[in-house]
Amino acid sequence: MTTAGTATQETARTLGMVQAINEALDVALGTDPAVFALGEDIQEPGGGGFGVHKGLGVKHGAHRVRMTPISEQAIMGAAIGAAISGLRPVAEIMLMNFVHVCMDQLVNHAAKLRYMSGGRTPVPLTVRTATGAGGGFGAQHSDMLEAQLVHAAGLKVVVPSNPADAKGLLLSCIFDDDPCVFVEMTGLYFAARGPVPAGDHRIPLGQATIARAGDDVTVVTYGRQVADCLAVAEQLADEGVGVEVIDLRTLAPLDTTTLLGSVARTRRAVVVHEAVRRNGFGAELSATIHAELFGQLAAPVVRVTAPDTPVPYAKSLEEAYIPSRSRIAAAIRSTL
Amino acid sequence: MTTAGTATQETARTLGMVQAINEALDVALGTDPAVFALGEDIQEPGGGGFGVHKGLGVKHGAHRVRMTPISEQAIMGAAIGAAISGLRPVAEIMLMNFVHVCMDQLVNHAAKLRYMSGGRTPVPLTVRTATGAGGGFGAQHSDMLEAQLVHAAGLKVVVPSNPADAKGLLLSCIFDDDPCVFVEMTGLYFAARGPVPAGDHRIPLGQATIARAGDDVTVVTYGRQVADCLAVAEQLADEGVGVEVIDLRTLAPLDTTTLLGSVARTRRAVVVHEAVRRNGFGAELSATIHAELFGQLAAPVVRVTAPDTPVPYAKSLEEAYIPSRSRIAAAIRSTL
Amino acid sequence: MTTSTSLDAAAPADLSAPPDPEVQLELFRTATRIARFDEKYRSLMTSGAIGGMYYSPRGQEFAAASVAAHLRRDDYVVTTYRGLHDQIAKGVPLRPLWAEYLGKAAGTCGGKGGPMHVTAPEYGLMVTTGVVGAGLPIANGLALSAQLRGTDQVTVVNFGDGASNIGAFHEALNLASIWRLPVVFVCQNNRYAEYTPLREGTSVDRIANRAAAYSMPGLTVDGNDPIELYNAAGAAIRRARTGGGPTLLEAMTFRFCGHIMGDQQVYIPQEELRAAVAADPLVRFRAQLAAVFTETELAAVERAAADEVADAWEFARTAELPAESELTTDVYAGTAQDGARK
Amino acid sequence: MTTSTSLDAAAPADLSAPPDPEVQLELFRTATRIARFDEKYRSLMTSGAIGGMYYSPRGQEFAAASVAAHLRRDDYVVTTYRGLHDQIAKGVPLRPLWAEYLGKAAGTCGGKGGPMHVTAPEYGLMVTTGVVGAGLPIANGLALSAQLRGTDQVTVVNFGDGASNIGAFHEALNLASIWRLPVVFVCQNNRYAEYTPLREGTSVDRIANRAAAYSMPGLTVDGNDPIELYNAAGAAIRRARTGGGPTLLEAMTFRFCGHIMGDQQVYIPQEELRAAVAADPLVRFRAQLAAVFTETELAAVERAAADEVADAWEFARTAELPAESELTTDVYAGTAQDGARK
C-alpha cells in the first residue's frame, strides 16, 4: 500500500493524515526490527481506532503489529518493558481520554525511569493517541490533554498539524530515545491533505516552524488549529494585517528560540489551542512570552481556547466550544 | 479524641495538621449521616497513610470509616457512585501519585458527570491525598500534580497551608456539591502547628487570603511554600522591602480578585510552588497576572518552582529540587 | 447453555420455567420498543437524516429487557455507549431519550451528554459511560450507597465481553465481594469487542468463570433466551436485594449490526453471522408467544411501539438545540442557567 | 501446603526433592546475605545512623533466593519497594546497592532513584516500583521483548498479596496468557498488605486460584520452604523458558518486621507473630543443612556475608552525595553530565 521503506523517493505525493501516519509506521517497521506496534484492533479490518495501521499487520506480521485486549495499563506496561529491554514500541491508545486509564504507567513509569535510574534505563517508546472535539463524540472521547503531559517531566509531546509533519515527526518519535506522546487530532484525519515526502522522512523534535510569515502579530498554535489560524491570517492580510503563524509541532521540549524570536519582532502574540483554558498549554506559552519579552510587548498575549467545561455533545455547543475563526480573528485584532 | 461534632467551642486550640484534618472528618461524620470515609488502611492502627483517620473508625464505625483493598479505581468509583446517589464520600488516595492509577474515574467521570448530565447528576465527593517532596520518598511518592487537576474542568482543587485552613477548607469541600481534590502536603503534617477553631469551622472555597500584607511585591503561593514565603518576607522586611504574601488556598476556582487586587497595588509578583515549572500552576498565574495587568507591572512575574525533573531521591538533589528560601528571596529581589 | 461456577443460591432450580404470561408479554413489549427505536434510528442514519456515531444493540434486546424486568424504578442501572436497550428497559421515556441522542435541549441531559453519557436519575439510569469498564466501580458505589442508607435497592451494571479484560472489572468485582454489595454484574457477551473475537483478547472461555477469583457466584446463560435470562437475573437480583451479595451474570448474545454504524462485519465468519441473525431472539420469542397470545395482541404491542418511536423521533427532530449560553453552565453547582429545569 | 489450580506441567511430581547440596548452600548463602544486609540496615536505622523509609524483607529471603537461583544474569526481574531481597538475589552487588539506598552518587542509579526505584540492567534487575501492582504490566513487556528478539530469557515479577487486588494485576495476567509470554508472576504472600490482613482486602483464599481466570497454571507453595519453592519456581521458569507460557506462583511467607520500619505490628495476633518468627526459615534451613554441611562451612558462609555487608556499608557510608549539577541530567537522552558513567 506504500512504497516507503523500500526506496527513498524524492517526490512528494499528496496524502491524507491517516496515510501519512501509516507510511511512517510502515517505514519504521521496515527499517528497524526493534520497532513494533501494539494496540486495540490494530490488525484488519480496523487497523486501529482510525485505521492508521491498515495493511501493516498483513505486511509486517501479527507479531509486529500486535492486537491487544482492551487493557490500556497492559498496553502501556508492555510498551515500557519492551522499550527498556531494547525495542522501540509504538503503542496506540485509541483515544486520548483513555490515557487516563493508564496514566500511572505513562507518567510514573515511562516518564521517570530514565531519571530514576540515573540514565541507565532509557524508555524509547512512542504513544500515539487520537483526540479532538468536533466529531460529536462527547465529553469522554474528545479532550485535548497535552498540557497535563507537558507537565510530566521526562515526556516529549508532539502535535502535528499536517500529513508531512505527521510522518516526519512520528518517525523522529519512534527513533527518539525518550518516551514521546504523539497526539493525532481526529479533525485532521480526513480533512488535512498535503504533499508528503516518501521514504524515511524525519523532522527533528523540538523545532517549531513558521507556517506563515508576517510582521504585525504572532499567532502561536499547533495541531488542527494551525489551519484555522492560517485561514484567519489570509483574511486579515486583505485588511493589511501581517499575521505570522507559528506551528509549534513539538510542545515539549519547546522551541523557545523560534517562539520568542518571532514575538520579539511582532511585539504581539495570540495563543490558540483547543484544550480548555485553565492551565492549558497556552498558560505556559503566555507566561513565557510575557516574562521573556517583558517591556517589549505592545499588547498582552491573548489566549484563544475552549472554555473551562467538558466537551459538550450538542452540535450548537460543541461548535461554540472549539475556538472559531472569528474568535481567533477578534483576538488578533484586539492586540493591534 | 476530639470534642468537635458535639458542641461548637469558640476557643481555638493549637493543633498539628493531622489533628486538624482528623477533626474536620470527625465533625463531618458527626454532623451528617451522608458523610463517610473510605481508603486503604484507614482504620486502626494505620488510620490511613498518615494517620489522619486515627480514632474515627472506632468512633463512627467500620461502615462509615471503610477500609478498602489496594484498588484506587474501585475506591474512586465507589465514591462516585455513592456521591451521585446522595452521599458525601471522602476518599483517601494515599499519595497523590496514585491519583494517576484512578485518573480516569476522577477526571473522566467525577469531574464531568454534572456537566454531561445537564446538571442532573452532581458528584459531591472529596478526594484527600498527600504528597510533596522533602521526605526522601523518591520520584513516585512526592509529585505535586495540582496543575493537571486544575486543567480538568469540573474539579475544585484545594491546597491548605496550615491546620486551621486545612480544617475549614476540608469541611467546605465535604459539604460542597462538586468534586473537590484536597491536597495535603506531607511536609506540613508534622511541621505546621497552629490555632484551630473547634466545631464546624468552615472556610469558603475560592477565597484566597493575604497571609501577610506588604506594599512592594506580591508573592503568590499555597501549601507548604506559604511558610517559606512568610519567612523570606520577614527577612526582607529587615531590608525595608514590604512583601505581601497571598495564600491561594483554593486553586480552582481561583480568587482572581484578591490576586489581581494585590498585584495591581504592588506592581510586582513572584509565584512560588513546589511542582515542576513546565505548565505548572505558576504558568496559569503568571499568564493571568501579565495579561490582566498589562502595562501596570514594574517587572515580569517570576516563577520559583521545581526544575523540570522527576523528584530525585538523593538528599543533596532533593534539597536543590524544592524551592528554597534563598531562591525565593532572590526572585523577589529580582523584581525590585 | 447454562454453566454455573462455584454456584449456589443464584442458580434457581429450573431456569426454563416460564413466568406469568403478562411478564412474558412485557418482555416482548420492552424488546420490541428497543428494536423499533433502533431500526428507525439506523434507517434515519442510512438516509442521512441523522449523523454521528451509533452503537446498535439490535440482537441484544433481551439482555436488557429480561434483567430490567426485575428492577424497580428506584433501583440503579449503569450502562455503556452501547446502551440504548438498557436505557429503554430501565424506563427512560423515548422522547427525551431520542432528544438526547440528537443533542437537543429537551434531552435527558439537555443535550450536553449525548448517547454515550445518558443519565436519567429519576428513572434510576444513573450512568452511561464511554470508557470501557469504568461503570463497574461506580456501580459498586451506588450499591454501597443503598447499603449505607439501609434501603434494599439493587444496582445492575451492564458491560461487554471485552470489558472483562480491563483493570476496573477486577477491582470492582473484588470490592463488591468483600463488601457483599447488592450489585449484579451483567456481562452482555456478544462475542466481539469491536472487531476482536472473544478468544483473541480474553484468556478464559466463559467470563462467568472469572467469578471464582472473587468467591462470587458466576453464571453463564443464553441471553437470547428471554425466559432463561429472566429467571437467572431474577435469582441474582433477589440475592442482591436480600443481602446475599453480588453475582456475575454472563448473558450470551450477539450484535446484529456490528460494532458501530457502518461496520461491514467482514471479520465475522459468514455462517456465524447468518446463524446468529437467523436465530433473532425477537422473532423466536414472538413465535413462542403466539402459543399464549393472539396475533392481534402481539401486533398491537408492535404497533404501539412503532407509534411511540415515531412520536419520539418527531419530538426529538423538532426540538431545539441548546442555547449557546448553556455551554458554560452545569460545570459547578449553582451555575445552571435554568433553575426550573433541575 | 502445595495447592495447584488447573495445573499441569508447572507442578513437578515431587516438590520436596532436594537439589544438589551446592545449590542448597547457594540458597543459604543468598538468604544469609539478604538477612545480614537487612539486619545491619535496620540496626543502623534504629541507632539513627540512617534515616528514611525502609521496607524490610526479613523473613521473606527465600521467596527471593529460591526463585532467582534459576535465573541467568540476562533474565529479567521486576520488584517493588520491598525489594532488597529480590535485588540481592538477582545479583546486584551490595556496594552500589547500599549506596543507592543512601542516595549516593556511587549507587546503582547515581542516587537518583533510591531503594524504591533501583534498577541495575546489567544484572537483569530491570525495574523496582513504588506503585503497587505497576510492575506486572512492565514485566510482560520484558517478556514480550525476549519473545520478539527470539531469546529464551525469562522474566520474573515479584509482588505482594495486596497487589493482587489492583487492576494492573488483572490486565497483566490476561495479556500474558493470551500472548503466552515467558513470565512468572510471583506473589510473595506475606499475609498482610500494610496493616490489612489478607482476608479483609482479598476476596479469595488463595491468590494462586485467580490463575484460573486467565487459563494459567496457578500454584501455592510454602515460600518459607526453600526446597519446595526452588522446585516449584524451577518448573515455572523452565516452562516459561521453553515456550510454555506464564505461571502464577504464590509463595506463602511472612514479614517479620512489619510493613515499614517502625511498625509495631499491634494488629497481628500475638500467637501468629510468635509462631511465624519461631519458624524463621533461615534458622530452619540452617538446621537442615547441618545434616549435609559442617558447622565450619555454614559459619564461613555467614562470616563472608557479614564481611561483605560491613564492607558495603562502609563503602556507601563514605561515598559522596551526587553533585547538584546532577539534578537536571538524565531527564532526556543526551543530558547525562558524565558520559563515562553510562
Ligand SMILES: Cc1ncc(C[n+]2csc(CCOP(=O)(O)OP(=O)(O)O)c2C)c(N)n1
Ligand atoms: C478504556 C477504553 N478503551 C478503549 C475504548 C474503545 N472501545 C469502545 S467500544 C470497544 C469494544 C468494547 O467491547 P465489549 O466490551 O465487548 O462491548 P461491546 O461493544 O461488544 O458491547 C472499545 C475497545 C474505550 N471506549 N474505552
Ligand SMILES: Cc1ncc(C[n+]2csc(CCOP(=O)(O)OP(=O)(O)O)c2C)c(N)n1
Ligand atoms: C497504587 C498504590 N496504592 C497504594 C500504595 C501504598 N502502599 C504501599 S505498600 C502497600 C501495601 C502492599 O501490600 P502487598 O502487596 O501485600 O505487599 P507487601 O508490602 O506486603 O510486600 C500499600 C497500600 C502504593 N504504593 N501504590
Ligand SMILES: [Mg+2]
Ligand atoms: Mg462485545
Ligand SMILES: [Mg+2]
Ligand atoms: Mg503483603
